[in-house]
Amino acid sequence: MKYRRLGKTDLNVSVIGVGTWQFGGEWGKAFEQDEVTTLLGRAKELGINLIDTAECYGDHLSEKLVGEAIKGERANWIVATKFGHTFRSNFERNQLWSADDVLKQLDASLKALQTDYIDLYQFHSGSDEAFDNDDLWSMLAEQVKAGKIRHLGISIGSNDNLHQTERATEVGASAIQVIYNRIDRTPEERVFPSCEAQNLGVLARVPLASGYLSGKYKPGDTFTKEDDVRSRHDGEGVQRKLSEVARIQKEEVPADIDMAPWALAWCLQHDAVSCVIPGCKTVEQVESNASAAALDMVASEHPQAVSLG
Secondary structure, three states: OOEEEOOOOOOEEEOEOEEOHHHHOOEOOOOOHHHHHHHHHHHHHOOOOEEEOOOOOOOOHHHHHHHHHOOOOHHHOEEEEEEOEEEEEOOEEEEOOOHHHHHHHHHHHHHHHOOOOEEEEEEEOOOHHHHOOHHHHHHHHHHHHHOOEEEEEEEOOOOOOHHHHHOHHHHOEEEEEEEOEOOEOHHHOOHHHHHHHHOOEEEEEOOOOOOHHHOOOOOOOOOOOOOEHHHHOOHHHHHHHHHHHHHHHHHOOOOOOOHHHHHHHHHHOOOOOOEEEOOOOOHHHHHHHHHHHHOOOOOOOOOOEEOOO
């Protein structure tokens, strides 16, 4: 495993993290506690130290599963979660952005995670109107001083949201989370340059493009399960993506490398990226994700690279 400093923070994050939206039940599978404990246990064995979750992945369900899984080993993990939504039903959320509402969400997340602090607490894909709320950021700054939060971050909903990115330092945020992968390179144009100028850490979410870059799917495949988020994607758009993935696999991925780790390592080539946070449903997927760190594409002399001894 390789590690990079998360921007200007004191957090040295593994270049491969664990995304946990799937634990909330919206990716075609319901998880039991022992499954999550096994997955995160294997991730830890492989050197992964960052978990990204959210209060709205289920009704704090993902957080509860994570909290129980890492109970007793909290100090070994960097835990990132998010605020701004509460779970209503599959793919439906309530929007709650006031300072009072977010404080309640923070306390509920701490309880679910069985911890007294969150390493990275992120504004979660909210509008610019919700973002431009001085009372919200003042309250969050107070929680940082109180020790409930170590660092603040912003998970931008649009890959080109320069407004929130450029205000990150002003509101006390140290990291940006954004969709970035081989078939969606939008952040390279404006968001990444702003992150580099402010020395913000970058978490690349959806690095496998919702599984399209896993190498498992071919043109013509469809997603029909009602509890699989990909079933909600535009059918023609899905086929365009699958055709592009097939081209990439043929023309860019070396014959001796599986596509999924290649796609993760591809993201990590960009100097702005601190960590990728793919999801996982099996131990085999955890191992495949972790293997990306060893590919030659992931330079050990990366600007943010750190040695943990």
